[in-house]
Amino acid sequence: MSTVLDSRSFxxxxxxxxTSMKTALILLLLLGIAxxxxxxxxxxxxxxxxxxxxxxxxxxxxxxxxxxxxFDVYSSPWFSAIYLLLFISLIGCVLPxxxxxxxxxxxxxxxxxxxxxxxxxxxxxxxxxxxxxxxFLQKKHFRIRRDKLSISAEKGYARESGNLLFHLSLILILIxxxxxxxxxxxxxxxxxxxxRFINTPTSYDILTFGKYQAEDSLSPFSITxxxxxxxxxPITNAPLDYTLTVATANPAGASEKTEIIKVNKPFTYGSTxxxxxxxxxxxxxxxxxxxxxVVFNGPTPFxxxxxxxxxxGAIKVPDMNPQIGFVSSFLPTADRDPVRGGFSSYPEVLDPxxxxxxxxxxxxxxxGIAQSVYRIDTSKMTRIGLKALTLNExxxxxxxxxxxxxxxxxxxxxxxxxxxxxxxxxxAILAISGLLISLFTRQRRIWVKQxxxxxIAGLAKNGIPGLEDEINxxxxxLSNE
Amino acid sequence: xxxxSAALLSNNFIYSAMALYTLxxxxxxVEVAWSVKTPAASIKKTKLDFSRTERVxxxxxxxxxxxxxxxxxxxxxxxxxxxxxxxxxxxxFSITGALTFSAAYLFGLKKYKVRWLGLPVSxxxxxxLGTAITLLYRPSAPxxxxxxxxxxxxxxSAAIISGxxxxxxxxxxxxxxxxxxxxxxxxxxxxxQRLPSLEALDNLSYRLVALVFPLWSFAVIAGAIWxxxxxxRYWGWDPKETWAFITWVAYAAYLHARVTIGWRGRKxxxxxxxxxxxxxxxxxxxNVWGTGRHTYSGL
Ligand code: HEM
Numbered sequence: 001m002s003t004v005l006d007s008r009s010f011x012x013x014x015x016x017x018x019t020s021m022k023t024a025l026i027l028l029l030l031l032g033i034a035x036x037x038x039x040x041x042x043x044x045x046x047x048x049x050x051x052x053x054x055x056x057x058x059x060x061x062x063x064x065x066x067x068x069x070x071f072d073v074y075s076s077p078w079f080s081a082i083y084l085l086l087f088i089s090l091i092g093c094v095l096p097x098x099x100x101x102x103x104x105x106x107x108x109x110x111x112x113x114x115x116x117x118x119x120x121x122x123x124x125x126x127x128x129x130x131x132x133x134x135x136f137l138q139k140k141h142f143r144i145r146r147d148k149l150s151i152s153a154e155k156g157y158a159r160e161s162g163n164l165l166f167h168l169s170l171i172l173i174l175i176x177x178x179x180x181x182x183x184x185x186x187x188x189x190x191x192x193x194x195x196r197f198i199n200t201p202t203s204y205d206i207l208t209f210g211k212y213q214a215e216d217s218l219s220p221f222s223i224t225x226x227x228x229x230x231x232x233x234p235i236t237n238a239p240l241d242y243t244l245t246v247a248t249a250n251p252a253g254a255s256e257k258t259e260i261i262k263v264n265k266p267f268t269y270g271s272t273x274x275x276x277x278x279x280x281x282x283x284x285x286x287x288x289x290x291x292x293x294v295v296f297n298g299p300t301p302f303x304x305x306x307x308x309x310x311x312x313g314a315i316k317v318p319d320m321n322p323q324i325g326f327v328s329s330f331l332p333t334a335d336r337d338p339v340r341g342g343f344s345s346y347p348e349v350l351d352p353x354x355x356x357x358x359x360x361x362x363x364x365x366x367x368g369i370a371q372s373v374y375r376i377d378t379s380k381m382t383r384i385g386l387k388a389l390t391l392n393e394x395x396x397x398x399x400x401x402x403x404x405x406x407x408x409x410x411x412x413x414x415x416x417x418x419x420x421x422x423x424x425x426x427x428a429i430l431a432i433s434g435l436l437i438s439l440f441t442r443q444r445r446i447w448v449k450q451x452x453x454x455x456i457a458g459l460a461k462n463g464i465p466g467l468e469d470e471i472n473x474x475x476x477x478l479s480n481e
Numbered sequence: 482x483x484x485x486s487a488a489l490l491s492n493n494f495i496y497s498a499m500a501l502y503t504l505x506x507x508x509x510x511v512e513v514a515w516s517v518k519t520p521a522a523s524i525k526k527t528k529l530d531f532s533r534t535e536r537v538x539x540x541x542x543x544x545x546x547x548x549x550x551x552x553x554x555x556x557x558x559x560x561x562x563x564x565x566x567x568x569x570x571x572x573x574f575s576i577t578g579a580l581t582f583s584a585a586y587l588f589g590l591k592k593y594k595v596r597w598l599g600l601p602v603s604x605x606x607x608x609x610l611g612t613a614i615t616l617l618y619r620p621s622a623p624x625x626x627x628x629x630x631x632x633x634x635x636x637x638s639a640a641i642i643s644g645x646x647x648x649x650x651x652x653x654x655x656x657x658x659x660x661x662x663x664x665x666x667x668x669x670x671x672x673x674q675r676l677p678s679l680e681a682l683d684n685l686s687y688r689l690v691a692l693v694f695p696l697w698s699f700a701v702i703a704g705a706i707w708x709x710x711x712x713x714r715y716w717g718w719d720p721k722e723t724w725a726f727i728t729w730v731a732y733a734a735y736l737h738a739r740v741t742i743g744w745r746g747r748k749x750x751x752x753x754x755x756x757x758x759x760x761x762x763x764x765x766x767x768n769v770w771g772t773g774r775h776t777y778s779g780l
Binding site: 021022025028029031032035036038039043046092098119156176186233236238239240241242262264265266273275277402414418421424425428431432435436439 | 496577622626629630632691692694695698699705706707709710711713714715716717718719720723724726727731732733734737738741742759
């Protein structure tokens with residue numbers, strides 16, 4: 001029996017500790033500190049390549065860091081623990097106060113204290129009628145408690161309302177983030193100009209689902225990439241504007257509509273948004289085998305390496321026997337440098353070059369290990385040729401030939417469904433409003449008491465200025481009568 | 482006017498503003514020096530007589546105001562030359578930041594009579610402008626597509642204004658700690674006697690923080706809205722975002738510490754300095770050495 005009581009009082013003690021202001025402050029500071037390592041170590045979800053590099057460069061430290069989740073800080077157990085505790089603390093702190101605050105609506109200010117002399121502001125004036133005081137305070141929108149010989153008045157009730165609104169909105173934002181990560185999805189698809197995307201899981205290059213989003217819940221639209229235009233500054237080579245023209249249909253197969261997508265202007269279907277994330281070039285080649293039969297014909301997306309779109313890529317031909325792979329670079333405007341070798345000096349295609357090294361052997365496509373589409377694992381291959389091709393030039397590498405026939409632009413579409421977003425925005429707007437209300441409402445009390453003289457006293461929360469003026473006004477008004 | 486000549490004009494305004502801040506710096510220094518010499522009778526009097534320094538102080542303030550106006554012109558012409566708001570790279574952030582910092586000072590001058598801060602403020606502005614025009618200077622150029630957004634304008638202006646006020650609050654908190662140390666050891670030296678009381682300093686830095694905390698929250702939210710429209714997520718723990726969040730949390734902790742636990746004085750001042758340094762760290766370290774999507778501003 002007593003153990004039940006003990007454990008219950010222990011739980012109550014824990015709860016009180018957790019929801020105390022000191023704990024909240026410590027948790028708040030901890031959350032800030034816990035966020036720091038994520039900005040110092042590369043994070044898997046932002047920069048998987050850098051994480052991999054870290055592992056190759058410092059394998060033993062990396063293993064330790066990984067054990068402490070330092071490459072996934074924001075989804076780590078300790079980070080989640082801190083913000084969950086803060087969340088609970090916030091609820092435990094704010095909900096009771098909200099209830100109390102709601103109960104106090106319409107309630108009268110507390111009784112006038114016995115001794116006013118000790119208050120922050122205190123003056124005595126010749127005796128005046130309390131009705132005059134009440135009228136003045138009413139005009140100034142004070143809430144008033146009138147007793148026989150005293151008046152207790154309060155103003156700035158909205159401060160607490162604003163404060164509670166702010167904290168409740170923080171809870172709303174946290175819930176919205178939760179909804180987004182549990183019920184949302186996010187994926188990338190790389191499309192050449194002319195290609196069509198249908199919104200099903202298999203069309204994506206990468207797709208991640210929230211824990212509770214069903215895979216068949218994607219909205220069934222299609223997007224055809226009609227045109228992509230990039231404008232560059234001829235002096236700095238910096239991009240000025242990207243314009244993507246697409247034809248969309250919802251569901252796929254319905255009549256198509258033309259839409260424009262820009263970097264800051266995603267296209268929206270319900271809670272799904274389609275963003276233009278990245279772009280690059282796909283050189284188009286025709287590859288024939290020894291017999292002259294076409295074994296490959298089409299564009300291959302290459303990955304840009306710099307602002308002038310010097311791009312690297314891999315053209316893989318698994319259908320030849322033995323297999324052939326081209327480790328290549330695409331230079332939209334070819335230039336040479338004794339140190340760097342071939343590179344591009346302008347991001348538009350003015351003088352294109354396709355640099356190739358031809359590899360023969362096992363492309364390793366059947367090992368089951370996911371491979372980068374931009375690279376070839378040449379460990380089981382031998383190099384059989386090296387060539388730089390200009391437009392429409394062909395190269396015979398012994399096992400067959402390759403012709404560089406043109407190029408297309410590709411775009412990376414990011415397709416995001418975040419059903420929590422709207423709530424997060426609502427929470428943010430309410431939070432700011434609450435903050436403004438609470439920080440700019442001046443909460444103060446004024447007491448007036450009849451004795452031999454009339455005593456006036458005041459108290460301002462947090463020493464906010466302005467109370468003195470208000471009392472002076474009151475005194476002036478009363479002495480004018 | 483051609484873009485080039487507007488950019489040139491902007492640079493000349495920067496140099497003239499620097500000249501005025503240098504003047505302001507020296508007059509403020511003279512003001513401080515005179516206030517040390519002024520009280521011949523100070524051994525007897527507990528209150529010092531500062532009437533002689535008053536005129537110098539006013540002159541210093543006029544220099545600060547003129548410097549501010551020239552800096553404002555510099556920022557405006559920079560914007561005209563680039564056909565956009567002048568905050569696309571670190572040079573422009575710095576000059577705009579110096580502008581809002583001195584605006585925050587002038588606001589404080591009007592509202593809270595903080596002329597005594599003129600000396601550190603003029604040094605800070607001079608250093609910022611000097612670094613900007615020598616090390617960070619970039620020719621005026623248009624923005625990359627991701628930066629072309631109304632939300633960028635809103636986000637960055639809110640962030641820069643908050644930054645200016647945060648730094649002012651930091652100056653005051655640092656002054657608090659200095660004065661506190663003097664008073665612990667005995668009494669303030671003569672030059673420091675006309676500075677406000679410890680309590681007034683403490684309240685002043687709190688008031689500034691409370692004033693801009695909502696604006697900073699808004700800056701973070703505007704940044705999230707912009708990130709949502711440019712990158713498809715409103716929050717991604719990019720280093721810049723992370724540090725903005727840390728600054729926000731640190732100032733929230735400061736407000737809580739003061740309002741709900743009743744921290745005052747030294748502890749509060751240290752917390753205020755800590756919060757302010759997270760802001761500076763974000764601006765300097767993450768912009769210059771950091772990785773992440775915010776670093777494409779070409780410095
Ligand atoms: C993300 C976390 C939080 C932030 C950003 C935050 C921010 C703030 C801000 C800005 C104020 C206003 C201070 C002022 O009036 O000057 C405040 C007040 C307050 N906060 Fe929080 N808060 C957070 C978490 C919490 C938690 C977890 C609790 C409860 C344990 C809490 C309880 C309070 C209380 C009781 C006040 C009222 C202060 C007063 O006016 O007397 N807060 N908070």
